[in-house]
Amino acid sequence: MSRDTTYRPEASRASRPLLWIATLLAIVTMAPVAWLVGLSIKDNRELMLGTESVFRVPYTLINYINILYSSQAFGWFFNSMVVAIGQTLGVLVLSSLAGYAFARLEFPFRRTIFVIVLFGLAVPEQAVIIARHQMFNWFGLHNTHIGLILPGLSSAFGVFLMTQFFKAIPRDIDEAALLDNASQLRIFWKIMLPLTLPAQATLGIFTFLHAWNDYWWPLISATRKEMFTITIGIASSQQNFAQSEGLGFLSAQAVFASLPVLIVYMIFQRHIVTAVSGGAVK
Known part of the structure; x- marks a missing residue:
């Protein structure tokens, strides 16, 4: 026809x-x-x-030449790259493991724990900022890359996304692998994880964008100029920019800071389309 x-x-x-x-x-x-x-x-x-x-x-x-020779933008860029990549890798690992456990394994209080994790979607970051600041101060984690990365690793959205994606994979795949005496770890690593690449690409991009553009927590945790991320660094340059560095130079820094986001999206946009269209599992 x-x-x-x-x-x-x-x-x-x-x-x-x-x-x-x-x-x-x-x-x-x-x-x-x-x-x-x-x-x-x-x-x-x-x-x-x-x-x-x-x-x-x-x-x-x-203005772009001045960035190469007379700007701290490269240091801020490096800090943002470390934080964004660290948070992205951490969220992908933790969310994939948690999502697989919630979707495919049976253990006590599984539903209750999953609901508790989802409560994280309803709690704004500002509600826990004082307690988080005090905890990081006690452990001496302020003005460190670890201190900037750790808060972003708890992604309730990432756990929910990966759980739903793992649930969409047919159970026949697990059963066939179990018949071949494959362990749960082998099933997860060799079979399930490759099927979730579109969802991981989507989650990775969202996490990277959030970490790269984050302003609230780096503003509180990074108090030394050499530990500024690119968002805090550019914001600090805006004070009296007309008398000091100039609007064109500041705009060049903003364009420079936007390049990684553009590159990441261009590389992984195909996986986003696949995840949204539901074509990951055939």
């Missing part, structure tokens, strides 16, 4: 409003990004006279 591929003009006309809405949303979303890039390639002296100069030539790359 062949599909009807006849062109219908009325269907095309009905989709035009949606196309216009999508185009408008794309313009609204990209306009601040284009403005930021424009500011980053303008001379600071011109921007001090008026930001409308962003619409006319000349343009320059001097």
